[in-house]
Amino acid sequence: MTAAQYLNCLQGVMQREWLRFFQQRSRFLSALVRPLLWLLVFAAGFRAALGVSIIPPYSTYITYETYILPGLCCMILLFNGMQGSLSMVYDREMGSMRVLLMSPLPRPFLLLCKLLATALVSLIQVYAFLAIAWCFDIRPPLWGLLAAAPALLLAALLLSSLGLLLSNGIRQLENFAGVMNFVIFPLFFLSSALYPLWKMRESSEWLYWLCALNPFTHAVELVRFALYQQFNLTALLVCLGLWLLFSLAAVLTFNPQRAAVRG
């Protein structure tokens, strides 16, 4: 197979994800409503109660809405990553996974195509969310929006690969809801998305360590720093390393036999 054929395959997988995404408008709306509620309702109530001191990458005092914006961007990526894996389980149950597996291209490449496609669909939703936030005067630096794109892509790949890995362990669609509760909520709440880590440390040392070790925290910090055109090396290395690790584990644990039908 030639490089052009690999590229054609990638384009095809991405096009299918786009088409499915645009046809599921309710999915797009719900992906936006969730973080907007946090931003416009939850944060509005909390801004008076919670003071955020000057911490990197911020050079001045900021509102609580400004603080949680990167975390909410990553929340979209997290939900989409899990939604992507849900669609893998759905495809497996409905049989359409077999179409993918009948491709003569290597299966690890096909899975990576799916990952990239899911990640790019997530990015569109994040930028739509940032545009709405902009309208409500929650405005990161303009150049930061551009600088954050690679960070958002890496975070999306990390969370999608985690979702793909999880989907390999799920036998039936019905089992997925429980896993979502045990994965999404702990990842989100035990992170720096809603509160700075020093706040967590004030409350409890072990809670702080849980948050500090959470991969989602590093995804949030990577995006937060990038939005302010700064570079967080630790977050970058953790996200990059875990993305590669989760992707490798997802490829190795992928079992095509589950995609077939017994006769």
Add this chain to the structure above:
Amino acid sequence: MSICVQGVSFAYGERQALRQVDFSCQPGCLNALLGPNGAGKSTLVALLSRLYDLQQGDILLDGLSIRQHPRAALRQLGVVFQQSTLDLDLSVRQNLAYHAALHGLSRREAAQRIDAELARQQLGERQHERVRALNGGHRRRVEIARALLHQPRILLLDEASVGLDQASRRALNQHVRALCDEQQLTVIWTTHLLDEILPSDPVVMLNRGRVVAQGQADALSNGATQESLSDAFERLSRASEEPAL
């Protein structure tokens, strides 16, 4: 293109689905794989299409082992699965374009082949409709068009006529036979419905994971005594289940 199944056994854990299956298919015609539900036909299709890894034995396509050359084998195979694998929310054309991309075809090449296949399957006017809006017979035609897009030399149809009415079943069967004549396709048609088999068809009978008979349908049905293929199938299946003395 020849297909040769050699000593294939397969088990789902403790349950043995195929036992030392050996047979060859005649190139360029419809080969019927006949067996009741649970005989192991779909397992065999899953092995041929590399959805399952071979546990024992080998399958040769034109002498090439699919164990050693799985991707080369997949390029030669078009498959229509028993359960529909179309994306119901995409249009006919979008489904075909997705498959073409998975086989590495460029957009221009894919567009040409899609047009040709849609015309051949008489689906041109419905190409922009969502698959959800099509009836069972048309969906099967879309799946056949899709399976032929990358110009395979072997077409596997796993109980493709299940769920279709009598007229659609007959039309589908005739359509596949026409494809064999036009393109010299080697077809494996798995079924438990005997009326889909013609006297001249090469037949492999499978029961409880074993090949119980193989040969031309009229020879198997013992034409001299006017035994029907159905009777022959029952007789041979019964014989295969009787314990050896």
